[in-house]
Amino acid sequence: MNLFTDIRSLVLESLTALQARGDLPEGLVFxxxxxxPPRDPAHGDMATNAAMVLAKPAGMKPxxxxxxxxxxxxxxxxIDSAEVAGPGFLNLRLAEAIWGEIVTAALHEGTGYGRSVMGEGTRVNVEYVSANPTGPLHVGHTRGAVFGDALAELLAYAGYGVTREYYINDGGAQVDVLARSVYLRYLEAHGREVEFADGTYPGDYLIETGAALKDRVGDAYVDQPEEVWLQDIRSFATEAMMDLIREDLALLNVQMDVFYSEKSLYGTGRIEEAIETLRAKGLIYRGVLEPPKGKMPEDWEPREQTLFKSTEHGDDVDRPIAKSDGAWTYxxxxxxxxxxxxxxGFDQLIDVFGADHGGYVKRMKAAVSALSDDRVPLDIKLCQLVKLFKNGEPFKMSKRxxxxxxxxxxxxxxxxxxxxFVMLTRKNDAPLDFDFDKVLxxxxxxPVFYVQYAHARICSALRKAEAAGIACGDADLLATPTSVTHPSELAVARKLAEWPRQVEIAARTHEPHRIAFYLYELASDLHALYNRGNEETQLRFVQEDAPQVSQSKLALARAVTVVISAGLGILGVTPAKEMR
Known part of the structure; x- marks a missing residue:
């Protein structure tokens, strides 16, 4: 049940009827x-802008x-009432019975309440994390991992066919640096004194990898030149780092469908095939780029390169794809x-990157636009930095x-x-402060405590009702008519009615943080109702001398747990049944 969609359909049907009887001109686009929801709840349950947006094309007063x-x-x-406000906004109040129907729908559909078919099976590839395989994931990767995973789950909930993908950047020079760093740890495992030069990775996490390499090859690489061991250690170290990364992702309950290796593109003709596809479209040429804007690099000189004509697909400048010596650019x-x-065969692509990839957005969008003939949209989401705090001060935890x-x-x-949850309490492109004191x-x-407490509070009320002999299974609650009349109860029911709409908005905009915000608002309305029951006993969820009244109250509360469970499921968070 999607109440907002249902009422919008009613509005559109009514507009069509007005056209049929000549009160509105034909040919209007709706x-x-x-x-x-109206900006001020006092104005009603819903509002439509129909008159405002149709007035000009209809040539009529709103x-x-x-x-x-x-x-x-x-x-x-x-519809209980329809009131014209201001220049032509239309505020609607719904019949009282509607709110009981919302509760019934949530209980009947369970966590399927709010699921959408909006995606209609559209195939979406969501690439996220994609950290260089040079070590375990750091706190900066955490935000992208959570954001990407929640976005993927949100899209799946909205009816899209989603593939979660990790791009392993194992084809570049940074993996050579990793191999050299592991080689130093390998020498350490043989009792050698080593020194980590600038550019190598000195983290302790490579100690075990060096020891594991010793166990595998013994002293075969000791005192050997780099050309003997580099390629083998590259592969060995990359796989070891990917094992660490998979362990880190598992700690966050992130499961990828595909791990795609950059290295698999080299020597297989895949890069050449992609570039030839662009060449066939007249988008590859030899040329010289303009000098960079701003301060001129000392080593810059005009050189002829192979360029992609990305400006034809929305980029600011054309981009080099091969250097003057013929080697591929990144x-x-x-x-x-x-x-x-x-x-x-994906219909949509989404890349989740760190904030330092801002300059990458236009060129990659241009490439996908050109490669797909504008058929496949690419959305690139940039996640801003996370700053850690404890006791109000910047916090440094580990140097491992x-x-x-x-x-x-x-x-x-x-x-x-x-x-x-905390990683989703800000929009992805806004900086996020992670305060260890506040999040606990x-x-x-x-917000995470407030939402979990709402769920646990209702679970406690259901246990209390069961102990009092009040039947409160979903079937029992569905069998009892639900009455929602008090303003505090209506606030909760109205918020429950918004859930399907919020899912579709968040999925359409690729903004899973909207789910976290919505859950906080729903929890706030639930807590307000619960606290009101301390003063007005007729609002309490459990009234031992009135089992049917209790069932009606508990049905509303149980519907809240259904939506909180669904929302937390999208965020990848387990609902709390009790707070400790």
């Missing part, structure tokens, strides 16, 4: 007509359209990788990684559920 529309809408039994394998995604704080350190401190605080100021 795409911009919305039905939304109030005239609104009054004609109101007269038709009021004939529907779901952009070429990225083009080939995205060409592979397009070739796999050498120069960065590891994901597992954060999860060990506060748990996966708290980590995931038991107060309204801590």
């Amino acid at each position: 795409d911009s007509v919305t039905v939304e 109030r005239d359209i609104a009054e004609a529309l109101a007269a038709l809408l009021i004939e529907d039994p779901r 952009f070429a394998p990225d083009i080939a990788y995205h060409y592979d995604k397009v070739s796999r 990684a050498g120069t960065f704080i590891m994901l597992r350190d954060v999860v060990e401190q506060v748990g996966a559920d708290v980590t995931r 605080e038991q107060s309204r100021e801590n």
